[in-house]
Amino acid sequence: MSLDHSYIIGSDDNNELMLNISGLDSCEKNVADLSANFYALCSNTGVSKFTCKLNVQNLRELHHHLSKYSIICDHESLSTGRFVEVKGNYQEVINILENTDNASLIMALQHLVSKKLTHNDINTILGRKDSLAEYEDMLKKSDQYNEPDWQKFFERNEWIFGYGLTYKYLKILQREAHVSKTDLNGANDVITDFLMSDSRYTKIVELKTPTTKLFTKRQGRSDTWFLSSELTDAVSQIIAQKANWEIESQTRNYTADGNLIREETFDAECILIIGSLSSIEGTDKEKAIKRKTLELYRRNLKNIDILFYDELLERSRYIVKSAEVIEDKLTSTLVLPE
Structure with missing residues (x-):
């Protein structure tokens, strides 16, 4: 039949x-x-x-x-993304990872190892836990480190800048970037600690140390406190860097590696990393006045974000902890042979 x-x-x-x-x-x-x-x-x-x-x-x-395609095999699948198949040659895996952007790589790794490694293992693989521990140790012994030390640390760990203050991923384009023309005698060159990018636009980052004083010893009127000259001078410095870079960025510029800076510059966002909130001293009332003065000051600066070292530490902890959460919607899938 x-x-x-x-x-x-x-x-x-x-x-x-x-x-x-x-x-x-x-x-x-x-x-x-x-x-x-x-x-x-x-x-x-x-x-x-x-x-x-x-x-x-x-x-x-x-x-x-x-x-091979979950969108076909799984009747509940509603979306798909970039798909890569690896047939057994692990060199293929290396080639794929080397050419994958950071965001997609992290998401793919989270999906790949969710049943094989813990999320603590992910952070260990990425080297972030060690860097976080180093950051905490440096901050505890901050009087032993100067600006160049912090420059080198952040250059090794640009992930600490995370997704920026506006949740755009930041990467370092150039350390100690010359953002102006010099005088004929070579003087008055304006240098910023980092020229960074969110993949579309440039940003300026200036570093001071965690021990930089934020206030003077004098209280002002109307529940205000006088800010330190170290803080206001640093703001003036980054404003000058911003003004010079607005001009210099309109010409073709290259990194130290010879790569053309393709990111555009429009009213560049600036980030000043300085001092620590934990350094604020005084009575409870005096601390409250100082925190209020500081917050009002930085909120009213146009396109200049002041970030304190202990705040940046908290953001770094959050970035490390976020690896413990698998994204609900993956944009990348990496499939290895059973």
Whole structure:
């Protein structure tokens, strides 16, 4: 007794695509005797448009290719993203990872190792836990480190800048960037600690030390406190850097590695990292006045974000902890052989 194994695969306004598998019946037969025919018929007239005959190996290959895609196998899948298959050569994995942007790489790794490694392992692999511990130690012994020390640390760990103050991922374009022309005698060169990028626009970062004083010893009127000259001078410095870079950025500029800076500059955002909130001293009332003065001051600066070292430490802890959360919606999937 023969069984009918014909299926409608799909149709458009004009044609129907059918699949028929022949050679399947109640008697045991060699799989080589199986065959499959894909054929298309005109929906209106029933006239054949084409027929394609496949053997069982062709069907297996078709199934193999289709089964790789969750959007096909999983009826509940509602979205998809970038898909990569690795067939067994682990050099392919290395090549893929080397050419993957950071955001996609982290998300893919989270998906890949979710059943094999803990999220603590992910952070260890990324080296972030060690860097975080180093940051905490440097901050505790902040009187032993100067600006160049902090420059080198942040250059090694640009991830600490995270997704920026506006949740855009930041990367370092150039350390100690010259953002102005010099005088004819080579003087008055304006240098910022870091020229950074959010992949579209440039940003200026200026560093002072965690021990930089934020206030004087004098209280002002109307519940205010006098800010230190170290703080106001640093703001003046970054304003000058910003003004000079606005001009210099309009010409072609290159990093120390010779790469063209393609990011644009429009009213560049500036980030000043200075002092620590924990250094604020005085009575409870005096501390409250100082915190209020400081917050009002930095909120009213146009496109200049003041960030304190202990605040940046908290942001760093959050970035490390966030690796413990697997994203609900993955934009990347990395598949390794079982």
